[in-house]
Amino acid sequence: MSLGYVVSLLYQYVDTLAFLLLAALGLMIILGVVNVINLAHGELIMMGAYIATLTYNRAHLPLPVCMVLSSIGVGLFGMLLERFVIRRFYDDKLGALVATWGVSLILSQGTLLVFGPSMQSVPLPAWTFSYGDYSFGGYRLVLFVIAIAAVLIAWWIFYYTRLGVRTRATMQNADMARALGVDTRHIYLLTFGAGSALAGLTGALYAPTTTIVPLMGSQFVDVAFITVVIGGGSNPIVGALTSAALLSLIATPLSSTLGTFSGRIGLLIAALVVIRFLPRGISGYFQDVRYRHMARVAS
Amino acid sequence: MAREYTGFWRVLNGPQEIGRGPVFWCLFAFLALGLLAYPFFGSVFALSNLANFCLYIPMGLGLALLWGYNGVLSFGQGAFFAIAGYVYGIIAGNLLDIPGGTLLAAVGGIAASAAIAAAFGYLVFYGQVSNWIIPLLLLVLSLILETFMAQTAGYQWRVGSVLLGGYNGMTNVPSLEIGSANFGGASIAFYYLVVALMLITYLGLRLLVNSHYGHVVVGIRDDVERTRMLGYNVALIQIQVFVVAAALAGLSGILYVSWGNYINPSSMGLLAATLPVIWTAVGGRSSLLAVLLSTVTLRWVADTLAVRGGEYAFLVMGILLLVTMLFFPAGIVVTLARRWLHQKSMYRDLKQNGAP
Numbered sequence: 103m104s105l106g107y108v109v110s111l112l113y114q115y116v117d118t119l120a121f122l123l124l125a126a127l128g129l130m131i132i133l134g135v136v137n138v139i140n141l142a143h144g145e146l147i148m149m150g151a152y153i154a155t156l157t158y159n160r161a162h163l164p165l166p167v168c169m170v171l172s173s174i175g176v177g178l179f180g181m182l183l184e185r186f187v188i189r190r191f192y193d194d195k196l197g198a199l200v201a202t203w204g205v206s207l208i209l210s211q212g213t214l215l216v217f218g219p220s221m222q223s224v225p226l227p228a229w230t231f232s233y234g235d236y237s238f239g240g241y242r243l244v245l246f247v248i249a250i251a252a253v254l255i256a257w258w259i260f261y262y263t264r265l266g267v268r269t270r271a272t273m274q275n276a277d278m279a280r281a282l283g284v285d286t287r288h289i290y291l292l293t294f295g296a297g298s299a300l301a302g303l304t305g306a307l308y309a310p311t312t313t314i315v316p317l318m319g320s321q322f323v324d325v326a327f328i329t330v331v332i333g334g335g336s337n338p339i340v341g342a343l344t345s346a347a348l349l350s351l352i353a354t355p356l357s358s359t360l361g362t363f364s365g366r367i368g369l370l371i372a373a374l375v376v377i378r379f380l381p382r383g384i385s386g387y388f389q390d391v392r393y394r395h396m397a398r399v400a401s
Numbered sequence: 402m403a404r405e406y407t408g409f410w411r412v413l414n415g416p417q418e419i420g421r422g423p424v425f426w427c428l429f430a431f432l433a434l435g436l437l438a439y440p441f442f443g444s445v446f447a448l449s450n451l452a453n454f455c456l457y458i459p460m461g462l463g464l465a466l467l468w469g470y471n472g473v474l475s476f477g478q479g480a481f482f483a484i485a486g487y488v489y490g491i492i493a494g495n496l497l498d499i500p501g502g503t504l505l506a507a508v509g510g511i512a513a514s515a516a517i518a519a520a521f522g523y524l525v526f527y528g529q530v531s532n533w534i535i536p537l538l539l540l541v542l543s544l545i546l547e548t549f550m551a552q553t554a555g556y557q558w559r560v561g562s563v564l565l566g567g568y569n570g571m572t573n574v575p576s577l578e579i580g581s582a583n584f585g586g587a588s589i590a591f592y593y594l595v596v597a598l599m600l601i602t603y604l605g606l607r608l609l610v611n612s613h614y615g616h617v618v619v620g621i622r623d624d625v626e627r628t629r630m631l632g633y634n635v636a637l638i639q640i641q642v643f644v645v646a647a648a649l650a651g652l653s654g655i656l657y658v659s660w661g662n663y664i665n666p667s668s669m670g671l672l673a674a675t676l677p678v679i680w681t682a683v684g685g686r687s688s689l690l691a692v693l694l695s696t697v698t699l700r701w702v703a704d705t706l707a708v709r710g711g712e713y714a715f716l717v718m719g720i721l722l723l724v725t726m727l728f729f730p731a732g733i734v735v736t737l738a739r740r741w742l743h744q745k746s747m748y749r750d751l752k753q754n755g756a757p
Contacts, residue, residue: 139533141540190727195533196474200682201726203476203675207719214712320671324544327537363552366545373538374521378528 110236114358118350120246124307125322126329127252127342128300133330134338135273135293138188138198142206143326144319145213146298150176150305152213155314158224165224169306173299180298184291192290206319213316226310245307252300257339269293324366325349328373334383341385348372348384413604415611417470417619419688419738436596440589449660452592454700456656457680458599461696462606462689463649464677469686470610471642472532472622477521477539478650478677480546483669484517485510485651486658487550487565490574494563503578503659511651518647522640529636543674550666570665577659586660595656599693602649606689618642650677672715676703679718683725685732694734 129143140146153172157163163171187205191198229240260266271279272289280286304322312318329349333341352372357365380387414421420429440448460478468474489503489510496502521542525535554567565571576591577584584591609615620628621635629635658664667673676699684695699718706714729736 139537187723187727195531196468196472196536197726197730199474199533199536200678201723203678204719204721204723204726207672207675207715208723211712211716211719215716317671320544324541327541331534331537363545363549366548370538370541370545373541374524377530377534377538378524381528381530381534 104235106233106236109233110238111354111358113236113238113242115350115354116246117242118354118357119346120242120249121308122325122329122346122349123249123253123342124245124300124304125326126333126346127249127256127338128297128304129326130330130333130335130338130342131256131300132294132297133335134341135269136184136188136192136290137335138191138195139202139330140188140294140297141199141202141323142183142209143297143301144323145206145209146176146180146301146319147305147308147322148213148316148319149179149209150302151309151312151314151318152217152221152305153302154306154309155221155224159222165227165310168224169303172306173303176302176305177295177299180301181291181295183298184294188294189287189290210316210319217316219315221314223312223314224310241310248303248307252303253339253343260339265292325369328369330383331373332376332383334380334386336382336389337385340388341383344384412608412611415615417610417615418607418690419735419742420690433596433600437593440592445587448589448592449587450704452586452595453660454697454704455595455599456660457653457677457700458693458696459602459649459656460653460677461680461684461692462602463646464681465684465686465689465692466606466610466618466649467642467646468678468681469688469692470615470622471618471639472625473639473643474532474536474678475539475643475646476536476674476678477518477542478646479673479675480539480543480669481514481518481647481650482654482657483546483550483664483666483673484654485514486654486664486668487571488513489655489658490571490664491560491563493575494573495561497575501579503575507577507655510655511648514651514654515644515648518644519640522643526636526639526643540671540674543669544671547666547670550669566665568666570663572663574658574662574664576662577655584659586662591660598652598656602652603689603693610689614638675715675718675722679722681732683721683733685735685738687731688735688738691732691734691738695732 125147128146129140132138132140150172153175154165154168157168157171158165183202183205187201188198191201226239227241227244229244230237231240232238258266260270268279268284269289271282271284272286276286308322312321329342329345332349333345335341349369349372352368353365356368377383382390439451443451460482464475464478487510489506492506492509493503496505499505521539525538550565551568553565554569556564558565558567563571576586577594582590584594610618617628617633617638620631620633621638625635654664654668657668680696680699681692683699684693685691699721703714703718706717725733731739
């Protein structure tokens, strides 16, 4: 096994990790704070890709500007969605699942009707480097850096700002937070907007790497759902990081030796096994351990 | 309840279903007789179409049992439908010369769906996961299965003498045959088979949900912890209900393949997974009757719209689902029925007690 092969595996690992993190982080933050699953997440990603592609191809803006625009656009759309749909399902997770599923159908089929089955995509920035016999796309590393930056920014907001304190208070005990003057509805609205903006950013970032079709959301959501299930919503950031790291560890060798399909099957089996033992996901397990520790210290 | 029923009738008329009393049963008998008499005046084309709409009823009713009565949402009914269809096609295609081969294939197809459901159910229900995880994982299962089946094109993907067919699907699947009767899609025999299975499924599930077991199933929906504390093995019952729902979806799948002699991967994909959920939600998941009616109606609506393009049909279904969830969370048929029953009881009060 040459060093080049190891570097190539590492590159694949980093690539998968970035994909899982970007696809799942927004969904997971929404689950953790608002306590609903947004099944239209894939369609929000698709929307991000469409906005980026349209602004790039029709308005000829520079690519980074297009990406920022699609992030903002999808974030605003997410806030509308929260205000008019999600708000009715705060205490009904299955209801929220089914309602957002209707939204996802409307978005994907509506896009199919308006823009047709496919669209000219954005050219991939042609940065490459090589190591040994292998050559790599530099854009993938940029994606990884952005994914890590997104996690760090979320971490900073959660733990080092007043907004983060209010958000964590809402997560821990919404009634108590409300009694102490936190506008939890406002927190939910902002969180849903932020999660949607992350989805839009993900779509825009991956727009150059895939074909732009109305059903492209589904290639993001299957891995995103598994990441969310394994991570759990108790602590979105820890959950997303640990679960994405574990899953890419499983998927990378499987898909590089046996193909992408085996990689996905491996992920599903991993999810089933993990929830058999940790029904609330990795972050739920950490939370249980911490509470048990606190109880022991207190007594 | 003014009337006292005993035994079988008491269970059949139990509280877990709207539509009780003589008026309902007269209408029901009238409808059933109408369906049975339809072949004497309907054209072959109309019969075949109606059979196609009705063959989805077991799948819809299975989801009503699972989601409406047991509180477990599933986006995997499409997958169980297609698994049974494919397994049926594989077995029937290999046993072409053996009498009763298709019957064996039907049993094999349903058993395959039930077995996969049991394995999946074991992992999630004994894990006591939160209720939102199950639909998500089933959605992922559907997506993975669709991706897998779509790439099985070519001669190397065959089981015995049957080609899996990749994205184009499996073709020339033999129809069900029992003895000398052939249940092809355009035959009157198939129509009667579908009507009989639909009535048996409806009445059977109605008995099930109103039995003692059914009350435990509903108890789990209303409060899992309390039911567990009362000493019931919640996970086991949930697995059983899940397997029954999967087997019913499999039954629909086999009827579908027998009707069209054809199945393709999109029947287990994302869009197929949504349809049973839409029928159940729009009709009203807490009533088998409502789901039965909405399944046939929405199949008809989708079929009519699909002439203009599949995307219109799915767009309308999506809008219908969203509107139902926002404004009729109990389902449209159930909401209307409850309103009607409420008005009727008010009218009766008025007659008994005089004007207020």
